[in-house]
Amino acid sequence: MAGYVHEELPPEEISRQEGLYGPLAAAVRELADASIRTEADDEAIQAARKQVEAITARLRANQLEGSFGIRFNADGTARPWGNAVVGLRNPIAPPLEIKRDPAGKAWSDFRLGAAYEGPPGLVHGGVAALVLDQLLGEAAGAGGKPGMTGTLTLRYRRGTPLGDLHGEAAIDRVEGVKTFVLGSISDTDGVTVEAEGVFILPKWAREAVAKQQERFE
Amino acid sequence: MAGYVHEELPPEEISRQEGLYGPLAAAVRELADASIRTEADDEAIQAARKQVEAITARLRANQLEGSFGIRFNADGTARPWGNAVVGLRNPIAPPLEIKRDPAGKAWSDFRLGAAYEGPPGLVHGGVAALVLDQLLGEAAGAGGKPGMTGTLTLRYRRGTPLGDLHGEAAIDRVEGVKTFVLGSISDTDGVTVEAEGVFILPKWAREAVAKQQERFE
Numbered sequence: 337m338a339g340y341v342h343e344e345l346p347p348e349e350i351s352r353q354e355g356l357y358g359p360l361a362a363a364v365r366e367l368a369d370a371s372i373r374t375e376a377d378d379e380a381i382q383a384a385r386k387q388v389e390a391i392t393a394r395l396r397a398n399q400l401e402g403s404f405g406i407r408f409n410a411d412g413t414a415r416p417w418g419n420a421v422v423g424l425r426n427p428i429a430p431p432l433e434i435k436r437d438p439a440g441k442a443w444s445d446f447r448l449g450a451a452y453e454g455p456p457g458l459v460h461g462g463v464a465a466l467v468l469d470q471l472l473g474e475a476a477g478a479g480g481k482p483g484m485t486g487t488l489t490l491r492y493r494r495g496t497p498l499g500d501l502h503g504e505a506a507i508d509r510v511e512g513v514k515t516f517v518l519g520s521i522s523d524t525d526g527v528t529v530e531a532e533g534v535f536i537l538p539k540w541a542r543e544a545v546a547k548q549q550e551r552f553e
Numbered sequence: 554m555a556g557y558v559h560e561e562l563p564p565e566e567i568s569r570q571e572g573l574y575g576p577l578a579a580a581v582r583e584l585a586d587a588s589i590r591t592e593a594d595d596e597a598i599q600a601a602r603k604q605v606e607a608i609t610a611r612l613r614a615n616q617l618e619g620s621f622g623i624r625f626n627a628d629g630t631a632r633p634w635g636n637a638v639v640g641l642r643n644p645i646a647p648p649l650e651i652k653r654d655p656a657g658k659a660w661s662d663f664r665l666g667a668a669y670e671g672p673p674g675l676v677h678g679g680v681a682a683l684v685l686d687q688l689l690g691e692a693a694g695a696g697g698k699p700g701m702t703g704t705l706t707l708r709y710r711r712g713t714p715l716g717d718l719h720g721e722a723a724i725d726r727v728e729g730v731k732t733f734v735l736g737s738i739s740d741t742d743g744v745t746v747e748a749e750g751v752f753i754l755p756k757w758a759r760e761a762v763a764k765q766q767e768r769f770e
Contacts, residue, residue, distance in 0.1 A: 339673045357588075360598055363605040364581070364588050367612070368644040371574075371581050372621050372635050374612035381577055384608045388580040391601045395584070395591035403667035403674060403715055404589050418589045418670045420677040427585040428645045428668045450620035451645040453635045454686075456556045457620060460637040461702035462686030466679030470671075473678075485678035488707045495701070498620055 343407040343415075350415070357417065357425045364427035365451075372450045421470035432470065432503070440479025440507030440517075442471050447500050459496040464521055464529045467503055472517040472533035475505035481515040483535030496521055496528040505531070513537050560624040560632075567632070574634065574642045581644035582668075589667045638687035649687065649720070657696025657724030657734075659688050664717050676713040681738055681746045684720055689734040689750035692722035698732040700752035713738055713745040722748070730754050 345353075367388070374381065404418025404425060417425040422432050430452070432444045446467070454460030469488055476483055505519030515535045520527045562570075584605070591598065621635025621642060634642040639649050647669070649661045663684070671677030686705055693700055722736030732752045737744045 341673075356595055356598055360588050360602045360605070363602045363609065364585050367605050367609045368581050368585065370609045370612040370616065371577050371644055372640070372642045373616040373619075375615045375617060376612050378573055380611060381573055384612055385577045385580045387604065387608050388577070388584050391604050392580065392584045392587045394597060395587040395593050395601055398592045399587065399590040400592060400667075402590075403670045405670075405673035418667055420669050420671060420680050423589070423670075425589045426668055426670075427588055450617075450635055451643055452637050453620045453622075453640075453643075454637060455701065456558075456622035460683065460686070461690075461705065462679075462683030463637050465682035465686060465705060465707075466677065469677070469679030469682060484672065484712070485707070485709050487709065488678065488682060490682075490702070490705045492702050492704065 339405045341405055341407045342410065344409050345407075350413075354424060361423075361425050361427045361429075361431075368427060368451050369449050419470075421466060430467075432467065434471065434474050436474060436478035438478060438480070440475055440481070441505065442474035442478050443502070443504035444471065445500070445502050448498055450498065453498060455495060457498060459498055459501075459521075461490070461492055461529075464492070464496055465490050465531070467521060468505070468519050468529065468531040469533065471503045471505040472519045472531060473535060475507055475517050475519065476515045476533075476535040479507045479515070481507065481510060481535065481537070483513075483515055483537045486514065486534040486536040488531065488533045491530045492528070493530065494528055497523055499523070505533075508532075513542065556622045558622055558624045559627065561626050562624075567630075571641060578640075578642050578644045578646075578648075585644060585668050586666050636687075638683060647684075649684065651688065651691050653691060653695035655695060655697070657692055657698070658722065659691035659695050660719070660721035661688065662717070662719050665715055667715065670715060672712060674715060676715055676718075676738075678707070678709055678746075681709070681713055682707050682748070684738060685722070685736050685746065685748040686750065688720045688722040689736045689748060690752060692724055692734050692736065693732045693750075693752040696724045696732070698724065698727060698752065698754070700730075700732055700754045703731065703751040703753040705748065705750045708747040709745070710747065711745055714740055716740070722750075725749075730759065 406416045408414045423429045434444045452463045508516045519531045521529045623633045625631045640646045651661045669680045725733045736748045738746045
């Protein structure tokens with residue numbers, strides 16, 4: 337069942353799981369790319385489909401009832417391994433490796449291939465939004481202001497080519513429970529998409545933070 | 554090479570390709586879901602990874618150099634089969650089956666599973682943006698005002714649960730080359746995310762339209 341789950345794992349067990357699940361997701365990610373681009377003959381494609389179905393059946397013989405959720409250790413280290421942008425176990429995620437700075441910044445160099453296409457040869461505008469939502473949220477979190485997305489505004493300056501890209505985000509200002517974050521995606525010629533996001537700490541989380549502060553008063 | 558490619562195919566050939574590539578993408582989509590949720594033992598996962606790598610190698614033996622692009626028949630029927638939201642050949646796409654109305658409306662009932670997760674059990678905010686970008690763009694196109702996304706604004710009212718969802722969009726107004734479109738995603742309890750998008754016809758497309766009009770003057 338998906339949720340924020342406290343699952344205390346020693347570092348070596350986390351490493352073992354990363355080494356097991358990361359390569360599986362990477363392999364399926366490559367297969368997704370190949371499925372879009374293959375020009376193999378009909379028999380080869382039908383055979384591939386049957387083989388994929390057989391692998392899926394074996395993996396599903398023992399599986400989680402719902403989504404992966406987010407698991408964490410008591411030290412706060414989180415494993416959002418099902419996340420659609422950064423999830424280690426998620427073949428749909430590019431996945432982004434995001435660097436964070438406690439000043440409230442986050443950035444990433446990443447590559448988007450054929451599976452992220454919108455207009456021919458260009459990144460789907462919504463995929464740019466997906467990446468930016470994650471980057472802006474991580475910048476808010478890095479600055480000690482984690483929250484859910486309240487509003488997100490994207491300005492598309494020009495098409496973003498598929499290939500190697502850079503994304504970055506930084507907290508612009510904080511007003512009460514709202515954190516305003518600015519960010520962008522760029523290719524080698526400069527910015528292609530700009531974003532502004534407002535992140536809001538959910539009520540239950542605000543209450544938890546308040547309780548924790550009471551303890552120290 | 555990705556592009557808008559005129560590739561005239563008879564209906565029966567399109568059907569054949571749909572019947573060949575659709576099921577492959579569907580199978581890889583299921584495999585992606587299983588990769589996130591499996592609790593199979595280490596040997597089973599390592600074996601699955603190797604089998605997936607072998608299938609990918611066979612599919613890649615003969616493949617497109619770049620992304621799929623968009624192919625079309627002379628009658629205007631388009632095949633955006635690599636598209637990240639609606640692409641028949643794209644395992645990353647849910648994929649959405651979008652209904653269109655020439656009044657400038659588009660809607661879809663769709664399902665988002667474990668691969669689209671952000672917060673535990675909830676749709677990633679950026680995935681909601683991805684879906685809405687496509688829906689709003691299709692509404693603009695359905696109303697005879699196709700364009701690239703200029704700006705997109707999302708308002709997140711509450712978390713969108715993974716599972717069965719509904720999305721819809723409609724042209725609000727047209728101002729010169731700009732088409733303003735409104736849309737939303739909802740679950741059984743109502744709207745979870747609202748969107749406003751401004752779509753702009755690229756200059757080259759405006760020139761093509763103008764040329765075509767000259768011919769009739």
